[in-house]
Every structure is written in structure tokens, then in C-alpha cells.
Amino acid sequence: MSKSAPKTRIQRKNTATILEAALDVFSQNGYRGSTLDQIAKAAGLSKPNLLYYFPSKEAIHTALLDGLMETWLDPLEALNAEGDPLDEILAYVLRKLEMSRDYPRESRLFANEIIQGAPRIGPALSGELKDLVDQKAEILNNWVAEGKIAEVNPHHLLFSIWALTQHYADFDVQVHAVLGGPDVDPFPEAQRYLTQLFTRMLAP
Known part of the structure; x- marks a missing residue:
């Protein structure tokens, strides 16, 4: 599809449908385990129709990742130096925990x-x-130097936040499985636990 021509309403709708379907497929199967046929089926489109919008599986995957970054x-x-x-x-x-709750497919796409x-x-990372x-x-580091939080390595603090939130x-x-089944909501207790953990760890 021409990138210069403005998209019609139907083209915008079909593009969004393809990306939504691809998000499901890629987050479940990974990039290598996903196929254009799977994405077309999930989108309710024929494979030739899908290829009108995206020339390849990689093009769809790249479009999803570009939006995700x-x-x-x-x-x-949003972390504010003045706060x-x-x-x-x-x-x-x-905020990171809420993203794991609200955007689990996107998190798995990123992890894969x-x-x-x-x-x-890679270049974006x-x-x-x-x-x-x-x-x-x-x-x-400035907050540590000013005695406002405990001494921590800032990069490893961020790594630990990512690990402890994206895990969910x-x-x-x-x-x-560990908590007792698909109907269990882990997030309220996770929020309390992580608040307690980081409050104690960062207290100056």
C-alpha cells in the first residue's frame, strides 16, 4: 500500500485490525512461531488482503514495536526531578505494574x-x-547525594523495577498457577507488596 496516499476509513480500520490480531499472535507464539496465515486468520482477512497493507511478517512486527516503544x-x-x-x-x-495489568500482550511482545x-x-534500546x-x-544519583533516598545504583534500581513489575x-x-487459578487478581497485593518493598529499601 502506498505510504504517501492518505488512508481511507476502511484502510485505517483494516490496518488497526491487522495490528490487533498480530499482537495476539506474536505475544502467544513469538516472532519465529508466528505466520502471516495465522495473523490473517485472526484478523478475519485473506492473506493477499493482509499483504496489501503490510508486505511481510517483519513489517507488521516492526510496526507494533515502533508503537510500543x-x-x-x-x-x-514522567519521573519528575522536582517531585x-x-x-x-x-x-x-x-505505573509499570499497571502496564503489566493493562498491556500484557505488549509486554510479552517486547520480552520476546x-x-x-x-x-x-536494538537501535532504539x-x-x-x-x-x-x-x-x-x-x-x-542526585537524590542519593542529597540524602533524600538510600544509596542505590540507579541503573540496577530501574532493572529491578522492570523485573518486579513486568513479571506479572x-x-x-x-x-x-501459583496463586490458585486464572480468576485470581494478583495486582492489588502486588501493589501493596512493591510499595512496602521499595519504601523500606529507599528510606534514607
């Missing part, structure tokens, strides 16, 4: 890409993600 960076962008340090860090933790060596978003993390790490999306099946 901005969503992924937003919670960290109360503990409040700002806890707000970031809870990283596990495969980030072939499609070493570019915009690293730049943002370094910027926020400087804020965290990426290992959703394991979490529910």
Missing part, C-alpha cells in the same frame, strides 16, 4: 523481542531508551 518509555518520562523522590519512584513502580536479541529494536535511562539515573505480564500463567 513510545508507550514503554512514557512511565519513565518528592520516594513518591516519584513509587509512582513509577505503580529482547530474548531474540532485539533484532528490530541503545539510543532513546539508554538516553532516557541515563537522564533519569542522574536524577536518582510476562509470566502471567505461572503467577496465576
